[in-house]
Amino acid sequence: MTVIYDRVALIGLGLIAGSMSHAIREGGLAREVVGHARSAETRETAREIGLCDRVADSAAEAVAGADLVVLAVPVGAMGAVAAEIAPHLKPGATVTDVGSVKQSVVDAVAPHIPPGVHFVPGHPLAGTEHSGPRAGFASLFRNRWWLLTPLPDSDPQAVERLSDLVRAMGAKTDRMEAAHHDLVLAVTSHAPHLIAFTMVGVADHLRRVTDEEIIQYSAAGFRDFTRIAASDPTMWRDVFLHNKEATLDILGRFTEELFVLQRAIRMGDGQQLFDYFTRTRAIRRGIIEAGQDTAAPDFGRVATGS
Secondary structure, three states: OOOOEEEEEEEOOOHHHHHHHHHHHHHOOEEEEEEEOOOHHHHHHHHHHOOOOEEOOOHHHHHOOOOEEEEOOOHHHHHHHHHHHHHHOOOOOEEEEOOOOOHHHHHHHHHHOOOOOEEOOEEEOOOOOOOOOOOOOOOOOOOOEEEEOOOOOOOHHHHHHHHHHHHHOOOEEEEOOHHHHHHHHHHHHHHHHHHHHHHHHHHHHHHOOOOOHHHHOOOHHHHHHHHHHOOOHHHHHHHHHHOHHHHHHHHHHHHHHHHHHHHHHHOOOHHHHHHHHHHHHHHHHHHHHOOOOOOOHHHHHHHHOO
16 A cells, blocks of 8 residues: 555544554555554553554654644544644644534634644544544444545645545545534434433433333343443533534424424324334435445444444
8 A cells, every 4th residue: 555644643542543543554554653642541551552653742742743643632622732733733744633523623723723734624434432542443434434624725635635545544535514514413423422322311310210120121222322322421522512503403303303203102193103214214224225334133233243
């Protein structure tokens, strides 16, 4: 595989950055991968498992001389990290991020990017419920979408070079405007996560009344909720605080749909329920046909152990 960047700096060493390191090193896509995490414990773990070619004790040290800098920290910390590394960025370098929200990241990071450095926000639509430096694996991005939201003045060559890296890691790329990204993700990710957190919270309340029967007899649907709700709490706190308007809009629409179903159940309107479920079933089929999941039992998670 062709080297795309001489040096890549990963700021934050969780699931996404760790998977990037594995994929880049496995594919020979960079001559060196340097990592940094705020936590000394995380840095030590990363060194222990050989996650990167080198683990730096400061963000400034990590980005020095890097051709690509990846901000893989919670959305709420992006601005502060950008301000910290700005004086140390190499002229001509590209800065990207992997945050689940884009407009607030643009607002927080762009003012700190110095002239001559290219900022190309991004978001890989991939993940598991696991986190930390041990959670990453090279195939995480395979056949998944990686959305880029370039700014109007983003350098086309920098955008294309980053796209080349993304594709070389196995992902598919697309580009869209930041605000539109946030609306799309509110539908496909953010609101579903909030609903999952809520259902697991309801179950936890009931569990205290039913001697843990909710846990003992959990069916597949509830197990999927718990898998989603096991995601990193810091990351999701920041997602909802930084994509507030789009998430509230989608939750309002969800509430309206829920009232329609409540009324159909109350009125015994089986035909309306059947028609509604038939329409929504088609969405699932579309996801499978698009290659974004599998029709295997438990969505293939039993076989993979994930």
